[in-house]
Amino acid sequence: MLIVTFFLTTILCIIYIIKTKQYFNKTLWASAKLQGKEEERIRIATALHDNVIAQLHQLNLQVDNKLLQNRLQTIIQLVRNISHSLSPPMFNRLSLAELIQDVLNNLKHHYDITFYITSTVQYTLTQQQKLQLFRIFQEITTNIIKHANATSINVHLKYTQHYVAIHIKDNGQGFDQQLVSQNGLGLQNIALYAQALQAQYRIKTLISKGTSFTLLIPKPLYL
Numbered sequence: 001m002l003i004v005t006f007f008l009t010t011i012l013c014i015i016y017i018i019k020t021k022q023y024f025n026k027t028l029w030a031s032a033k034l035q036g037k038e039e040e041r042i043r044i045a046t047a048l049h050d051n052v053i054a055q056l057h058q059l060n061l062q063v064d065n066k067l068l069q070n071r072l073q074t075i076i077q078l079v080r081n082i083s084h085s086l087s088p089p090m091f092n093r094l095s096l097a098e099l100i101q102d103v104l105n106n107l108k109h110h111y112d113i114t115f116y117i118t119s120t121v122q123y124t125l126t127q128q129q130k131l132q133l134f135r136i137f138q139e140i141t142t143n144i145i146k147h148a149n150a151t152s153i154n155v156h157l158k159y160t161q162h163y164v165a166i167h168i169k170d171n172g173q174g175f176d177q178q179l180v181s182q183n184g185l186g187l188q189n190i191a192l193y194a195q196a197l198q199a200q201y202r203i204k205t206l207i208s209k210g211t212s213f214t215l216l217i218p219k220p221l222y223l
Contacts, residue, residue, distance in 0.1 A: 009145055013056040054137065088134075096130045100137055107141070112152035129217070132193045133166060134202075138212050139186050139193075140168045148172025148211065162219045169212040173203040 003023065025123050060072040088099060097117055104113045126132070137155075144150055150172030159164045197217055205211035 023076060037184045062148070065174060079134050091131070096125060096133055099130075103138070103141060104153070107145075107153065111150065114152070114154045115157075116155075117159075118158045121159055121161050123159040123164060125164070129197060132197050133215075133217075134192055136193045136215060137166065137168070139190050143186055144168075144170045144172065144211075150210065160219075161215050164219075165214065165215045167212065167217045169210060174207045174209050174211050176207060177203070177205060185197065 028045075056072055056076045060069055060076070063069050063072065088094070088102070089100070101115060104115055107113060141153070144153060148170045150170035152171045154167075154169040155163075156167040158167070190201065194215060197215075199215050199217040201213065201215040203211065203213050
């Protein structure tokens with residue numbers, strides 16, 4: 001009987017070790033893939049800032065037409081916004097809350113914005129975790145802008161003894177989850193970032209009732 005118990009215990013331990021290794025291998029794979037994406041984002045953002053914007057400014061100085069100058073200024077600002085979205089200035093010095101607030105400030109003329117933070121503990125996110133959470137936030141807000149037809153966005157950033165979470169809700173038209181492909185680029189990116197964070201997330205939506213997104217990272221991964 002003892003031999004059988006020992007044998008079964010050994011088998012269970014081996015299975016646990018294999019599954020744990022597979023889980024962390026997937027996490028490492030997701031992190032490596034995202035690192036490549038971030039390097040490409042930085043390269044493109046730098047090219048836009050140092051080359052495209054500089055060329056547009058030079059062209060603007062050579063134009064005498066006021067209407068065309070105004071149009072060029074609009075294009076310059078648009079390209080600058082894209083560059084900042086790809087690689088936010090001062091990213092390493094800003095907190096996640098400050099990065100989120102900066103994005104929401106640019107949306108407040110078009111949406112009724114609510115953003116609040118609750119915290120019951122001292123917390124520290126690594127730069128990598130902060131970046132991945134911010135990218136998820138960007139994906140969600142981009143989807144709201146492009147598809148939701150919403151008038152309000154509610155964001156709640158929460159830190160507790162057991163987890164850090166972000167909740168994003170809009171009052172838009174919602175969608176039928178069965179009809180929306182899980183293979184879409186936005187949802188793929190969210191899944192990849194969540195995997196790298198070892199986080200869980202949930203999307204709830206009803207037609208004409210808006211959409212909510214909640215992501216949760218267990219405490220041991222951020223403290």
